[in-house]
Amino acid sequence: CLPRLFQPRSCCRRLSVLQCVAVMAASLKDTRLDVDLEKVAPTNSPSAVSHHDLNTIAEKDDVASKGETSAPIGWTSFLASNREIVVLPLSLLILIIFTSVELDSKRPLASEGAAVLLITALWWFTEVLPLTITSLLPMVLYPMLGVASVKALSAKFFKGTTFLFVAGFFIGLAVERWDLHTRVVCTIVRRAGSRIELVIGGFMLSVWLLSMWISNTATILCMLPMAQAFLGSLPAGHERFQSCFLLAVGYAATIGGIATPVGTPTNGIFMSQFSEFWPEQGSFSFATFMLCATPLSFMLLLVVWLGFCSIFVWASKERIPVDQGIFEDMRAKLGKLTFEQIVVTADLTLLVVLWFTGSRINDFPGWRSVVFEDMNSAAVGLALTLPLFFVPCGARLPQAMQRCIGEDRCLSRAPGPIVPRNILDWPAIKDGFRWEILFVFGGGAIIADGTVRSGLAAWVAEQLASMAIGDYLFLISVTFVICFVTEVVSNMATLAIFGSIIATTASMKGLDPVKYLLGVCFASSFAFMLPMAGGPNMVVYSTGKVPVATMAKFGLILNFVAIFLGGSYIALVLPSLLGPYQNLGAPVAG
Numbered sequence: 001c002l003p004r005l006f007q008p009r010s011c012c013r014r015l016s017v018l019q020c021v022a023v024m025a026a027s028l029k030d031t032r033l034d035v036d037l038e039k040v041a042p043t044n045s046p047s048a049v050s051h052h053d054l055n056t057i058a059e060k061d062d063v064a065s066k067g068e069t070s071a072p073i074g075w076t077s078f079l080a081s082n083r084e085i086v087v088l089p090l091s092l093l094i095l096i097i098f099t100s101v102e103l104d105s106k107r108p109l110a111s112e113g114a115a116v117l118l119i120t121a122l123w124w125f126t127e128v129l130p131l132t133i134t135s136l137l138p139m140v141l142y143p144m145l146g147v148a149s150v151k152a153l154s155a156k157f158f159k160g161t162t163f164l165f166v167a168g169f170f171i172g173l174a175v176e177r178w179d180l181h182t183r184v185v186c187t188i189v190r191r192a193g194s195r196i197e198l199v200i201g202g203f204m205l206s207v208w209l210l211s212m213w214i215s216n217t218a219t220i221l222c223m224l225p226m227a228q229a230f231l232g233s234l235p236a237g238h239e240r241f242q243s244c245f246l247l248a249v250g251y252a253a254t255i256g257g258i259a260t261p262v263g264t265p266t267n268g269i270f271m272s273q274f275s276e277f278w279p280e281q282g283s284f285s286f287a288t289f290m291l292c293a294t295p296l297s298f299m300l301l302l303v304v305w306l307g308f309c310s311i312f313v314w315a316s317k318e319r320i321p322v323d324q325g326i327f328e329d330m331r332a333k334l335g336k337l338t339f340e341q342i343v344v345t346a347d348l349t350l351l352v353v354l355w356f357t358g359s360r361i362n363d364f365p366g367w368r369s370v371v372f373e374d375m376n377s378a379a380v381g382l383a384l385t386l387p388l389f390f391v392p393c394g395a396r397l398p399q400a401m402q403r404c405i406g407e408d409r410c411l412s413r414a415p416g417p418i419v420p421r422n423i424l425d426w427p428a429i430k431d432g433f434r435w436e437i438l439f440v441f442g443g444g445a446i447i448a449d450g451t452v453r454s455g456l457a458a459w460v461a462e463q464l465a466s467m468a469i470g471d472y473l474f475l476i477s478v479t480f481v482i483c484f485v486t487e488v489v490s491n492m493a494t495l496a497i498f499g500s501i502i503a504t505t506a507s508m509k510g511l512d513p514v515k516y517l518l519g520v521c522f523a524s525s526f527a528f529m530l531p532m533a534g535g536p537n538m539v540v541y542s543t544g545k546v547p548v549a550t551m552a553k554f555g556l557i558l559n560f561v562a563i564f565l566g567g568s569y570i571a572l573v574l575p576s577l578l579g580p581y582q583n584l585g586a587p588v589a590g
Contacts, residue, residue: 087123095115117497119137138443139446157446160379166378170382175214176215178423185223199322203249212260220539227246240312247551247554249540250539250546259293262381265437267293274517278588336406339410355381358375443496444496447496456501471571494524500587514584528556
């Protein structure tokens with residue numbers, strides 16, 4: 001947590017460790033909520049939470065107990081409010097030192113590559129500027145130090161994976177605009193019956209499924225009113241159950257994002273890095289990624305559900321009642337399935353099928369190799385989401401068509417002041433479109449390319465490869481480091497910094513670099529301990545029902561479970577699922 005000392009926060013006297021963590025969590029809310037929350041819910045969504053709301057709630061643990069308030073402490077407070085006074089001179093010192101020495105005579109640009117990586121990492125870690133702005137820094141430093149030209153770097157900034165996430169944003173915004181995610185959660189939970197463990201499983205399963213395709217944060221926000229209504233129906237004395245229930249559902253959203261290439265931005269960065277490091281392979285298969293990631297994601301979901309039920313249901317002497325009337329009332333308020341929801345469901349279903357079958361699956365070559373060989377998953381995504389800007393909403397259909405569909409399905413009620421015209425209207429969704437993530441994608445791609453191109457990745461890999469450590473222990477060590485780094489650092493920045501180095505190290509040790517790159521990608525999402533570690537964590541913390549101590553305790557346990565379960569899965573199961581992507585050789589710079 002040392003990098004977080006440079007946050008614009010005053011200090012508190014005699015704060016406990018957990019209260020200090022809460023202070024740091026609040027100080028990180030702006031940048032992490034802008035970028036690391038992935039595709040954040042649009043501000044005109046009924047389930048959206050404004051920055052002001054989260055900022056207000058995040059202040060709850062910023063002061064000590066019994067009314068003890070924070071007070072500035074001299075130079076510490078001054079530095080906390082003026083991080084650039086420390087960060088800029090330190091960046092200049094790094095630049096002078098590393099351009100004055102030669103790390104490796106065989107790789108003369110490795111020192112310059114190290115300077116750029118360390119300075120960018122310092123700016124990312126301390127967040128002296130928003131992640132979005134810092135992502136542009138390598139575009140200046142690499143050409144200035146002679147590592148790569150602006151022309152070469154510009155080609156890396158926007159890749160096919162970038163447009164894959166643009167398509168993901170569009171379909172996610174369509175789901176959110178027409179409240180389809182709320183209907184999915186309500187439908188699954190209603191079918192769980194009156195057994196409390198099945199209700200818990202229904203909430204977690206629906207959130208897990210939705211977070212594969214739309215923002216983890218938007219998913220947890222849409223679920224929150226239903227969850228709080230359910231918890232409000234419980235008799236007094238179940239406060240600890242309520243706290244951990246919200247935590248379990250929040251973890252389900254984070255875990256669900258692991259399962260698909262569009263589930264979380266780190267997965268998109270992996271897809272981009274794979275295409276960059278092994279260009280002769282083309283893009284990583286959408287189906288293969290899901291085949292590799294979904295089993296691990298489901299196992300983690302099952303662990304969280306079993307752990308929660310073991311402690312709070314099966315080991316509890318008191319039975320927790322379930323009022324199914326709450327869910328029936330919610331279902332009644334939703335009304336019939338609307339025309340817009342039908343269109344979005346059909347579009348999303350077709351899109352998933354085309355994504356999944358477009359690339360090679362064993363002996364099946366994929367439909368793209370037959371009809372549109374030059375299309376990739378990004379082009380397919382745009383081909384199915386752009387038409388949503390032309391499809392009229394139900395209220396604008398001809399009267400005869402409305403009567404055929406059902407007039408009560410064509411009311412076209414959408415949140416916000418803008419009267420809906422089409423399934424997607426740019427004025428209505430533009431505030432929810434997260435351009436910042438695309439910039440961080442680009443910055444991460446440039447860092448990955450520069451680290452390999454300069455020879456820095458190979459130099460670091462040589463040092464690490466000399467360590468006498470076996471495959472499994474090395475994999476567990478990598479997962480451990482990434483897991484705890486991503487608790488305090490943006491998960492996208494973590495993968496951008498470590499991905500190329502770990503993949504190159506694996507190749508030099510005679511191990512599978514793709515397996516290790518996937519391991520870094522998965523571990524970057526193992527962030528369960530702290531509110532600022534991810535969007536779902538911050539949202540459940542903002543309810544005021546989940547103390548930082550509870551999140552830290554259960555999150556630490558889940559971190560270690562994820563490290564050993566994930567490490568074992570990657571070591572023992574993943575090689576058999578990678579198929580043609582095994583043992584591809586060392587990463588190269590394009």
